[in-house]
Amino acid sequence: MSIDRRYLMYTQEENITAREYILQAFLELLGTKEFESIFVKEIVRKAGISRSTFYIHFQDKYELMNYLREDITSRFLAFYDRDREADFLSIKTTTLHICHHIFQYRYFYQHEFNLPEYTRKLSDALAEKLGKVYEDRGYAIFASFGTIGYLTYWVKGNFSMDLEKAAEDLAKIGVTDWSR
Structure with a gap:
């Protein structure tokens, strides 16, 4: 077929x-x-x-998986290259795009989020990107692991929460001032 x-x-x-x-x-x-x-x-x-x-x-299915891993991961991380001085509405739009991406490549993420090594590498790469945004390494690490943890929870929960609600929750998490 x-x-x-x-x-x-x-x-x-x-x-x-x-x-x-x-x-x-x-x-x-x-x-x-x-x-x-x-x-x-x-x-x-x-x-x-x-x-x-x-x-x-x-060459084989392993090279295919590595290609996909690099490509899809770079697409995910590209969402965090955008201007971080945006207002909440723009953040909501970005998180909606992120959730669409995760859902579009759901089978990939369902596989990869079961691999602690992948989750850690993705969190580390996101922390590096967020470090430039927040200019606080600790906060960037906290935010990146929280973001990936939230997305992992959503994926492993079989997307039981609708896409728009997941994006809204992720946006709220992203704009919360955790330093208080």
Whole structure:
């Protein structure tokens, strides 16, 4: 069963490449199977491509996962590159985009948030970004681990809270002055 090309999450472009079909198929498989149980044969069948096409783009499923990890993580961290002097409304909009991102790549995050090493690296990278915003290393660490902890809780709770409510709560956490 190949993926329905009309509903690709990974890209918005009209000219979708074989690499993007591979990424989408892999993400969909992560939603139904553990990473260890996914085989290249299944990925290519779901993507509707040949094995040789897969191997043009990736050496194996581990290289594919590393590529996705780097790409999706950099997309997440890019939300924190925006101007931090924004008002609360802008923060609400940004957190809504962050929650949309997490939900869009939910199968990836459901897998990765089970890995303490990934969660720690993501929290550390976010703390580095937030350190430039808050100019207080301790507060940046607290805020980054709190943000990732909140998102992990939301993901592991199977998104039981709707996206808008999660974004609203995350925005409130982001603007709270914890120094009082």
